[in-house]
Amino acid sequence: MRTEAPLKKMSSERQPDGQVRYQLELGDQLLFLNELIGRDFELEFGGNIHCFCGETVQKVFRQHFCYDCFYSKPQAGDAIFRPELSTAHLGQEDRDLEWEKAYQLQPHIVYLANSGGGKVGVTRVAQMPTRWIDQGASSAIVLAEVPNRFLAGQIEVHLKEHFSDRTHVKKMLHSEDTAHDLKEERGRAMDLLTDEFRSYCAEEAEVVELRYPVKERFVHQKSLQLEKDPHLKGKLIGIRGQYWLLDQGRALNIRSHEGRLVRTSWK
Ligand SMILES: [Zn+2]
Numbered sequence: 343m344r345t346e347a348p349l350k351k352m353s354s355e356r357q358p359d360g361q362v363r364y365q366l367e368l369g370d371q372l373l374f375l376n377e378l379i380g381r382d383f384e385l386e387f388g389g390n391i392h393c394f395c396g397e398t399v400q401k402v403f404r405q406h407f408c409y410d411c412f413y414s415k416p417q418a419g420d421a422i423f424r425p426e427l428s429t430a431h432l433g434q435e436d437r438d439l440e441w442e443k444a445y446q447l448q449p450h451i452v453y454l455a456n457s458g459g460g461k462v463g464v465t466r467v468a469q470m471p472t473r474w475i476d477q478g479a480s481s482a483i484v485l486a487e488v489p490n491r492f493l494a495g496q497i498e499v500h501l502k503e504h505f506s507d508r509t510h511v512k513k514m515l516h517s518e519d520t521a522h523d524l525k526e527e528r529g530r531a532m533d534l535l536t537d538e539f540r541s542y543c544a545e546e547a548e549v550v551e552l553r554y555p556v557k558e559r560f561v562h563q564k565s566l567q568l569e570k571d572p573h574l575k576g577k578l579i580g581i582r583g584q585y586w587l588l589d590q591g592r593a594l595n596i597r598s599h600e601g602r603l604v605r606t607s608w609k
Pocket of ligand 1: 396407411
């Protein structure tokens with residue numbers, strides 16, 4: 343086995359035909375994951391977690407922040423998880439105004455996606471289509487493009503009564519893709535917006551299709567947690583969103599284990 347390295351969220355890219363390719367950086371290794379599908383592996387978690395601040399800890403909050411970072415760093419601030427709570431556009435600091443300005447005062451989009459079900463979401467323009475891939479969406483469409491995170495959050499909140507803002511994880515992992523016509527859904531959403539919000543919607547938008555490398559039918563039985571399953575042995579049968587789909591219906595959310603120091607080996 344290799345030396346320990348911290349897990350990171352998988353990076354991904356969409357090929358012109360819609361196929362998603364995944365890579366995982368693990369220490370000085372770069373794993374081309376699509377090529378490892380069908381292979382057996384072992385993954386060992388020793389209990390230490392690396393926070394992005396450099397500290398090594400045994401307990402983290404909101405998936406990968408050490409105690410101090412969770413309560414002090416802007417990367418763990420409320421506006422990250424609830425865009426409508428953004429205040430940088432008012433010049434108001436939550437934790438670090440300069441960081442919050444750079445993050446919040448950049449173009450954002452509000453989108454609609456099929457991700458096990460129809461949903462509405464918000465992301466930075468620079469995060470397309472990464473955000474959609476991370477959620478395992480089979481298709482997505484831009485509803486509106488706005489100059490900052492606050493406005494995107496406002497539109498999302500406005501639409502939450504009519505559209506879910508959650509990914510239906512189990513359906514998504516089962517590849518039970520609902521066939522909401524996203525152009526139609528976009529029209530429905532636009533009708534629900536105020537004139538001000540609608541002024542941020544382009545007249546036309548394209549549906550982006552995404553296809554994931556899943557080689558066998560997957561029926562979810564168990565979501566793995568490395569804290570409870572520190573010596574993992576399995577076969578990778580597919581990848582969707584930020585999940586590894588393994589044999590015996592087991593799913594491992596790579597992103598939710600960010601920072602865990604692990605060793606891996608592939609057969
Ligand atoms: Zn930290």
